[in-house]
Amino acid sequence: MKIVDRKFPGAFKVGQGLYLPEEPTPEQLAALACGRGAYLTGESAAQVLLGEQLTFPLRLVSRTSLPSSQLWTVSRRNRLVYLTRGDLKILYHPLAVADIANDDRAIRLLASRYGGKRGQKLLDEDLSHVRELPKRTRELINRAAVGAESPLERTVARALREHGVEVKVNHLIGLYRWDLVIPKTKVAIELDGFKFHIQRDVFIHDRWKNNDAVLRGWTTLRYSGSCVKHHLEDVVGQILSAKAPRLSERWHRLFVRQWHWGMHDEMVVLE
Structure with missing residues (x-):
């Protein structure tokens, strides 16, 4: 025009x-x-x-x-x-989010570019052209689950970062890549989808991958998509307490079938 x-x-x-x-x-x-x-x-x-x-x-x-x-x-x-x-x-996304007041909206924009396996590489490339970022923008980037490929990874990574935990996504331990890791405490987390992880070759791969990480000194935790959907607070709580287990929590006191919504269409919750 x-x-x-x-x-x-x-x-x-x-x-x-x-x-x-x-x-x-x-x-x-x-x-x-x-x-x-x-x-x-x-x-x-x-x-x-x-x-x-x-x-x-x-x-x-x-x-x-x-x-x-x-x-x-x-x-x-x-x-x-x-x-x-x-x-x-x-x-660039890291510059544009400085002018977005809503944190969730800003994080969504960052995740749209920096999600997936190439996310960290893309972020590093973009930031190489930027001299300085405001403190809030750096915090938003930390919460954006950079490198996360799936909604599950992004959900859990963001929840952990809300607690001030440094989380790395799609991180290599030995020869195997883990969905999430907490380097400081050497906790590795895998988020499993039923259809993918039930396959024979994947099932076998998962066992050797888990054993490898354990023998390298990592604490490994695994959760299903249903765990994240129905019990995100419990998932995060268990991850945060991995090095000092809170044995009074219900995931230690009760069989999982007694409290996990993902195992029943209807159930009585026992506290």
């Missing part, structure tokens, strides 16, 4: 000195702003990168000034590292 003179018939005013032939869509105005030296950040960056509908007001950063407008908010920033999507310029 081209800029027109304010006298153009039906001209739409974006801001002082900036007129368009008609009212723009968020996508059209974003492309125009990016062509004039602006970059999407915050919620606008999240909407584009997460494949959502872009909405007004646009959240922008720029090295140069843009006219005030109800259709965007602009902040000045000198250090800008960005990626492109078509005509749009979007701040």
Whole structure:
């Protein structure tokens, strides 16, 4: 969409000195702003990168000034590292999340790029272009389950990090890769899906993998997807107490069938 003179018939005013032939869509105005030296950040960056509908007001950063407008908010920033999507310029994920107030939303954006096996490598590459990150952004990255491939891994990793625990995802111990590990206490955690881990070759592989880690001095813990779904608090509690077991907890006092919701359609919970 081209800029027109304010006298153009039906001209739409974006801001002082900036007129368009008609009212723009968020996508059209974003492309125009990016062509004039602006970059999407915050919620606008999240909407584009997460494949959502872009909405007004646009959240922008720029090295140069843009006219005030109800259709965007602009902040000045000198250090800008960005990626492109078509005509749009979007701040790198670690920079864009600084302008997202909601932590869960910011973590979702980070996880969309840094989840999966290549997540840590991608993060390292991206951060090599960034001089400094705010404390909050560093904390958000720590909570984003970088490298996690599955929702289960992300859920448990985030829950542990909420307790201030350093967690590494898809970490090699010897020849075998573990879903989650806590390096400080040498606790290795595997989150098993029924369909995959019941296969004969996987079943055998899991036994030797577990034995290998134990003989290397690691404490190994395994949970099913049902454990995470129904009893995340118990899962996290047991992991945190792995080096100093809390024997008064129900997972030590009672048979698992007596309290685990994943083993019954209907059940009486015993405390």
